[in-house]
Amino acid sequence: MTNKEKIRIKLKELSLKIDGSMEYGINALTIADKLGLQRNLVSHVLNELTKEEEAIKINKRPVYFMSKEVYEEDSDRFTLISDYIKEINYLNTNNDIDNFKELIGASGSLKDVVQQCKSAVSYPPNGLPFLLIGSSGVGKSFLAQKVYDYARNCSYIKEGAPFEIFNCAEYANNPELFSAILFGSAKGAYTGADSDRIGLIEKANGGYLFLDEIHRLPPEGQEKLFLFLDKGIFRRLGETEKKRHASVRLIFATTENPENKFLQTFLRRIPLILKIPSFKERPLKEKLDLIDNFYKREALNINRDIIVNSQVINILINSNAHGNIGKIINAIKLSCANSLNNTQEKRTKVLKVKINNLHKDIIERDEDISFNNLNINNMFISCSEKNDRDYLNTHINKASGITEELNEAIKELEKGKITEEEFFINGTKIFNDLIDHIVFNEKYRNSKNVIYRSIEKTVESTLHFMNLNYGIDYLTNSSEIMANLITYFVEFQNEGYIKEEISLIEQLSKKFHKEYKLVLKIIEDIHNNLDLEINKEVEIYLLIYIRSLDKSIQNNVNAIIIAHGHSTASSIAGVANRLFGKYIFEPFDMPIESSPLDISNKILEYVKTIDTSKGLLILVDMGSLETIYILLEKEIYGDIAIVDNVSTKLVLDIGSRILSLQPLKQIAEESSKKNVSKVNYIESTKKKTDVIITTCITGIGTASKIKDLLNSCFNEDEVKVVAYDYESLKENGKEDFVFKQYNVKLIIGTNDPKIENIPFISLENLIMKKADSVLFNTLKGIVDNNIIEKINKEAVKLFTLENVLNYLTILNPDKIVDQVEDALTNLERSLGFKLENDLKISLYIHISCMIERLVIKDPIMNYRDCEDFEQCHVHFIKMTRKAFSVIENFYRVEIPISEIGFIYDSIKNKVKNFDL
Template sequence: MTNKEKVILKLKELSLNIDGSKEYGVDALTISNMLGLQRNQASHILNELSRDDEAIKINKRPVYFMSKDVYEENKDKFKLVFQYLKEESSSSFTNDSDSFREIIGAGGSLKDVVQQCKSAVSYPPNGLPFLLIGSSGVGKSFLAQKVYDYAKNSSYINQDAPFEVFNCAEYANNPELFSAILFGAAKGAYTGADNDRIGLIEKANGGYLFLDEIHRLPPEGQEKLFLFLDKGIFRRLGETEKKRQANVRMIFATTENPENKFLQTFLRRIPLIVKIPSFKERPLKEKLELINTFYKREALNINKDIVVNNQVVNILINADTYGNLGKLINAVKLSCASALNSQNEKKSKVLKIKINNLPKDIIAQDDEMLINELNIKDMFISCLEEKENDYFLVSSDRAFEFTKQVIEIAQGFANATVASDQFLEDGIKIFNELIDHIVFSERYKSSRSVIFKAIEKNVETTLSFMNLNYGIDYLVNSSEIIAQLITHFIESNVSYDDENISLILEEVNKRFPKEYKLALKLVKDVEKNLDLEIDKIAELYILIYIKSLNKSTQSNINAVIIAHGYSTASSIAGVANRLFGKYIFEPFDMPIESSPLDISAKLLEYIKTIDTSKGLLILVDMGSLETIYILLEKEIYGDIAIIDNVSTKLALDVGSRILQLQPLKQIAEETTAKNVSTFNYIESTKKKTDVIITTCITGIGTASKIKDLLNSCFNEDEVKIVAYDYESLKSNGREDFIFKQYNVKLIIGTNNPDIEDVPFVSLENLIMKKADSILTSTLKGIVDKNIIEKINKEAVKLFTLENVLNYLTILNPDKIVDQVEDALTALERSLGFKLENDLKIGLYIHISCMIERLVIKDPIMNYRNPEEFEKCHVHFIKLTKKAFSVIEQFYRVEIPISEIGFIYDSIKNKVKGFDI
């Protein structure tokens, strides 16, 4: 029986036995444990069943699966799954009505702009007024219209709600007439006012008013407007008694710096300022799509297919068009009109746009723009209504699943739950499957996007550089493969959690620093040369691919070449790396005038990124450089060997010995015996400093305060204390850099990061006097018996709840303890069980620090996946909000979801089976 068949049977068996009103399904870890499979293998099979519609996938935390057959046979039993599928269906429908999706760049350069606009629309009860900033023609009016459409489609305003537009420049020199138009006028208010007149404010009641060129609004107008923004009341011109009310959502737009053009009292009434990037600031993909869209309009208008010459596209991309999209649209229209006016083009079925059809002011800007450096092809635009499928690629569900899998195994690797070999084996398999899908699936079979060739050319150049300098032997089709990958991520409409992927890449970088450096260089070269923005996930894929090409030696000896001159070290390292086909040597080219101190500083920056515990081998060109070890030996863990008179022959001899896994000292002795060189060998004398780490689940700030408290108890010259990030400890374990730098004897904090062979003492145990024996045993090898007794006595005096709170917060400990006690008592009643004393003390500390953060407006917002937490733990959030309502009112704060998440984790870590 295959593993897939085993998983299918086990999933059906477990699905039949779950309680559908309490459980969503079965997670991959449960199945992997029951079948003896690796978790990522079980996850891969389950995801495959989901794609094949044999299993239902529930994207909770963790991800759950259910047999599709079992669910279909008895839907009534599985209420939670039914509700989840219903909500997913509803969510999909809602997304389809998102008017912002029509905006080019909504998921790219305008992503933040769109999110800000959505926030302004959705803010209760009646949205927020906001100011659009951008140079002329960037699309401020168009965006305002989309905001109005979004508000209607999302039911924030009625379907028949008005949308009024007014350009303030029209009446900039007549403030009285402006007031009449905006606020209305009473009969007789001015000459010719024969009747009462309704203003734009009243016309826009219940909807939106868009005021363009708001910087032309005179000060008198600003004063009247900020009164309306404040109170929602106004008077018509000529009225003195009657106050009118209107509920109007306001959008303002300007091309000017608001600080220079507005009264500060008016500016303070606008809580949100949204900056729209210019055409020049847009990435290449969006520029191409905009050009394509504008020519598409003309193709439909004149009912002719259009072919735009590649040089025309190149000029429009690079033209420094003052007027932005407005001028670009005009340039497109004029080029079509010019081409259409040609006698030959009148008869042709296809309109060909050439350079001479462009407006002269755009052509004359820069002769260099005529060079097609991006290898852009001619652009074909059909006059049919359908949007061409061969211009911009769309990500498929299958491609998205591949990427979710690679993120999952990379997360496991970063968390040390997936072994290095397994990560690389699974990673390259998924990489190849994704490339096959991109190249051979029907959707991509005949496609070659406009920017593909430009990317391929750049990748080829960078790969050639890597081969020359780092010995990375790439395949004939490597540049095409990587270009396909990058193009896919540039042109797909799917976005990934860049913040999470960045954290994963940080951890992967610690294990594969050389490969990460090369992957990053390749991505940055493409981004810089082609003005593109590449998704972070591409870096992970490229790193995996480069690692598959660079199957490096098992030796952990790091070797560098330092030589004076423009590229002496690079040339020698490049030849050696290329001949070995391995990234062995790191080159450092130093100017002739560089001192040993300059060289040491540069070398130290590199050393910080590598593990030198197995030794560092330095090849130098001059005897004077032999002395740099004096500046390095105090910073390096591991032996140092320095060999002079570096040459290509010497580097090849050293490289071959590194590949043979010879010890560092043997390499130095035998190499110098065969070559005209001498060596210095410096055995490591640096002993790792004994330290105690302080840490806190909520961040380094509280950890630093715990350190300060301990420093009142431990003298710095007796015991060194280091404040350190909890998430790094939890995720990296023993692999974290802190353990390479220090000999960690003890961890003190609010939550246990579970580091192997390192004891942990919680703050609550220190307060409850339960940590004496651990402290004594830990300090025994660091300080003498008398000092240990003194420290224990000091700890008894210092570690009382009130004193700890006094150290960690600015709040009155007597008052805050009572307030937190009341809140926790209310929470206990709601939860239906008593919290243990050590947990309560831990919560006293955590919640007191939380209140201080909220009071000083510095809450922790980086809780992992807050949206998922909010979705899965609605009841707990509600109970917590209710229990802490008095504290919120007393301190005039609001506890965010992220902070509630940390409270939840604190309880879950101590209460077995807690899940609400």
């Protein structure tokens, strides 16, 4: 029996056993464990069965599969899958419901802006007002229209809801007339007011009001908006008693810095401020898409195909036009008009746009343009309705399956199921599969455009630099391989990343800091040269690829070379690294005009990225640098050896000793004797900086907010606070990198990571004033008694439940406390026991932060062993969903299994023998 047949049978067998109201299906790992097969193989086969319509794929996290035969025989039993299929079918038939999709940059430079707009639209009960900032012509009005369309199509407002636009500049010098137009006026309010008139506020009731050029609104005009922003109440001009109500969603726009133009009291009433990038700030791909789109409009208008000369595109891409996108649109219209006017044969079907068709202003203004520096081809624009760049919408099911495999491997590494070496072995195979798919994909191969060629050229230059300076030898086709990978993600997959990828990069970048530095060099060069944003998944793939080329980059001792001159250190390090074929030496060039302090600051930035516990070897060229350790020894952990009179001969001798894994002291002493150099050896006596760590079981985001809250009690000069990842503390204990860098005095957070000999204070104990003695004893060893007394006074005022909730979330603390209280009461009834007060306060904080994450569409999905939790705690999940159903309905959210897992952990950590 083939593996495919085994997997098909096992999928059917397990599908028959699942609870269709609680489970979506079976994941690849479960089948792999049952059959003793590799998960990658099982995942590949399941995707094949899906294509062959023998399986149903449920694209959740993790991905589930279900036997199609089993589902169709009794679809009523599988309610979760049925709901999922209905949702997918709805989205497929209404794929234009997300009006932001037609906004170029919605998944790129405008991704965060769009996400925040959606959050503002969906925030109950009537959305959030927000301010759009950007220079003239960047598309603020267009975005406001898209927000309105999105709100209407998603039923946040009614189908026929109004959308009113008002330009404040028109009435900037007449506050009374402004008030009349905005709020309306009563009969007799001013000369000529012979009847009551409604204002824009009333006209926009139930919909949106867009106030453009809001900076032109005088202070008295801003003040008149306060009451309406706060309570939805207003009066018409001339009315003194009657209060009117309206439900209007407000969007403001300005070209100015809001801090300089608005009353602070007005700004405080606008919770969301969004900056729109200019055309110049847009990535290369978006600039090309915008130009393509605007020429497409003209092709449809004049009913002719258009060929745009490559030099025209190059000028438009590099344009510094002050009118931004609006100016580019006008330049494109005019270029088509000029070309059409100059065309000899008026009936010709193809219009050719050349440089002389552009207005002279756009060329003369940009004299520094380097013509065709991106090797751009001519652009062909068809006058038919079809998309000329269909490759951008290529289906990527297979590639999605491959990247899904990488994410599974990341999770396995995070859970400790595989070692780092096994991860790199699996990752190399996954990387090769993806490259094969990209290279042999005909649609992609035919779409190798200006972006690919520009990326390949940049990568090739970067690799040459790496070889000269770091001695890393690459395969002859390395630049092509990397360019294919990067271009593919820029074109098709650059839509963000999962939190596990961020965590993995942080973990691997410390252990494989030299490989990661090379990755960052590639990313940095592409960003600087081409203005392209690259996501974290690409960083992981590049790290895997570079690691596969040279598996022995890591050394026992970190060695740096410091020499006077613009390239002396780089030259010596480059020669040595190339001869050894390994990245051993890090160069720091020191121009004559630089001071030891300048170079020390550069080195300090470098050592923050590496582990110096095994020592740092510093090679210098002359006496002025020998004392550099004085500036470094307080910041570096581990011994320091400084050897002077650096030369290529000395560096080669030291490099061979480093590769032989000799200890730092032996390397320094023996090499200095052999090469007539002096050595200064400084044993580590550094006292690590005392710190308080803030942490949260749900991730670094909340930990950072707790840090900010603590910093309201004391400043960084008094007590240093560091926000840190809970899972890293829990898993690594005292071996974690943070304990090598700092002297951790105290941990404050939502859950105790149980670090030996490090006291822990929970947020709920701070609120309940149960942590005074621990806080006092900790601070006693860091600051004097006067500061401790000040901190205690501030903490009493600051750490109340309402204030903490107000600080950690954007939710109304009074309302959320009541809502969570009701939900916890329902949960207590289901559990059959009362929750202690300290646990309740902990849950108030955790659940409030969770609701905010769900409202802004940023839930935590990386709960450890999520699949096991879902299978083992079905009853608790069902009880929690029931208890929180009112909150889910009120905020229009759905609590995912991962978030329920964190609630379970919070209870289990405080309640003995709790297991449900």
